[in-house]
Amino acid sequence: MRTKQTSNAANSKKGRVARKPKDPDAQPTKRGGRKSDSNSLDPEKIKEWLDKTTEGPWTVHATAISNKRKRDAPGKMLVEDRLFEDRLNVQYEVKPRDRWEALKTYKKFTVASESIATGDCILVGHADGGEEADAGVDLAEQWKAVVLEVRALDSEHVYLRVGWLNRPEDLDSGRKDYHGEYELIPTNQMDVIDAMTVNGKIDVIRLDENNMDSQVAGENQYFWRQTFDYVGSKTFSKLRQICKDNRPQNPDEMIIECSNEGCGNWLHAKCVVEQAAKAAAEEASGKAKSNTPKKRQPRNVYTGANRPPPAAKAKQGNFTAELYLANPPSTEPDEISVKPAPTRPEIIITDPKGEKQAQDLYCLCCSKPIE
Template structure:
């Protein structure tokens, strides 16, 4: 996928359009025969209008004059009081709502002259504000059936409709907020231990059909839409998703950072819905645990028990915190080459431990305890 609005994708991507898109400056793809006006979204510093009017250029002041406020559909809206505070200060009043912003569509005269509509219809399909849509890129094949889209969803961009305006029935435009596939994320300013590649921002907890919400905006001709997308907001309240495509995290245009997601497990890592986790049944604990972390803790304790006799330690040695700032390669585990383990998903789950040391080769099964509260998993 092409770089859009400063959001640069990984240099090496499995997405073909990352290398070959002919429109690196914009995500807007509008059929040439329908495009009469090319709109662009800019993000003026609204504080300049009142605070620096004497030294600010006429061009910037003009942008501020036509600026509109956008409450992000991915966050709780500002109150009028908070909005006023935002205008009077240079800092945000609530760091949890980083996607709300001022924007200006240019050319402003053409944009403001068009009438706003609540919905529009393409080939019998009704689209409304806040609907998610598939958007054709310059290399997206023309698909006539919905099943083709579902089978090739990453050939399409995904956006959320914020506003609809039209000059006439042939010239209908939608202001949208972009969603990004996790593969498209740029690398963070500071290397994260859970990055899949140093060249990109995708994390180990991102699922293959996970989208990232953003406050990057564009104005698109609605003829670039390929259909409605079934996208759900996953709040990690359970481990089942009702849709193939979901979002839970946000990427901020201003900070170029991802929002935080819930932490789980003793490693303080995150939940990839495509990787099984175990939950402690103790009402006072209820921690979700990664399978690899459970195996690591059990093998570490078993190794220490073998070395130290019948005085096993209860420390979670060897478990690396996913959000840590450690540099370099992880230290080898003390049990590597000496013990191995695998979890059998029975009821209750059991771990099969194998002693690999010469002269000690044997295998046995054990119940699994929660490494936090020592309750046996059910």
């Protein structure tokens, strides 16, 4: 696991176009635990301590929640239960606690002209600045986090307790073929960072694979669908397994639902075309297996100009398989098609000679045609 703690001194020099926040623009808000007393420590001494600190002034110590813990008991750890899923709930303590609680608590803060509140997701700069900073914010390289707490000594000393949203490649397990380009994985790894490192907020939605009516990620939309318990079990929440290969869906790629009663399985479009290309190559070489579907009736290929690009494509040897979705007939009066536009999904097989034939789309699970 790559550490993401951001130091006060380093952040004054690093961070891609990190901007200095204005005064926190809300009244202090009460939070579970002991009430902060800004007069318990001399603000000038805290300021002097902060300005001299060469590493992160605060660290967050988190542990799995114990059933024996008394909630918010004096001197005990607090509970963080706003980290996307209940499995990420942890008890934590910010150290040194007295100096952290001496700061005032706010509901939000402002970066440039953008107001950011607790619960918002943010971009956090961490790369070297210099000339590259003038080119703008590189969204892919920025760290992502959710704001859990805002505290400030004054307008020059504003700090955030955050929970990290990792890219798959930032975790030890690495990026898998089923991870989407804009996929993030929330964790219960927390740090305190300087608000000066924040480069703005981002919208992160949840993809609920078990709810067909859930929100769908748009183009260049950050999303999450599983979490990683960094503090406790070091495990991921489970993803839905689909298709004949029992693998998760890549949200950036198409999946197909079998229309046949009693089946209804979801299929990776990639698996469908890979199997079609493999079957065509095996049939041509005389090595087709006995269980290879033989109900596919080839037909001529529609050549209308309004045909969209293939939804998926695969090669096996010198054979290519392309998946096309149902395509309504053209409304252009001057367009001439060799054959009527297909009204259901089909696979186009291209042989080594470049000749094409269209086949019906068959389910990999029940071996029946998909309407």
